[in-house]
Amino acid sequence: MERKKLGDMGEKYALDYLKANNYEIVKVNYRSRYGEIDIIAKENNTLVFIEVKTRTSDAFGRGMEAVDIRKQRKIRLVSLNFLNEYHKPVGDLRFDVIEINMIPGALRELIHIKNAF
Template sequence: MTARRQALGRYGEDLVERWYAERGYRILERNWRCPSGELDLVVTDGSQLVFCEVKTRSSDRFGTGFEAITWAKQQQVRRLAAQYVRQRGGWAGPLRCDAASVMGRTVEVLTAAF
């Protein structure tokens, strides 16, 4: 991945992290990694644990960020979320997977997207 694309991805994650923080969510992890992959954001809203996949675009020439979160990517996020919970000894509350699309300064978050 080029430095420009990495910077664009970090920018989008910064904006989405701020979006959650402004709504009272607590940020637990950013770019949590394991051998199987990476979770962009892990946040909590009280008892609910939320895993958010963030896609940032500089234009919609190749589709929106939401369109880039394919079925296969959704399945990967679910597997990684399960691994995250297992590594931390479980989670008593509900789990949720969100999707975030960033273009320019516009942030859209679909809660319980998949």
């Protein structure tokens, strides 16, 4: 399966999971000059910036392992850009990672790591 299609499918599973768990979706695939955040959502009074990592195997490591220090800095910069652009009144902020593990054409496992960094 091509990489973009796999990523889109993973994001759809993540969105379905978040909606089923009463998250309010604020923005999907928010882009700035610094990069992209996959999902921005609200859980109660917390604005949550979510990185989704989708994998079909562990051959190159787990999805959560791909969110290294460099990727975390990039996500923080993009989140600051979002806050400056939209001037959203905020309660708390949180950075999560959702790891999606797939088998051909279907979800095998979804792991939600709250406060990942």
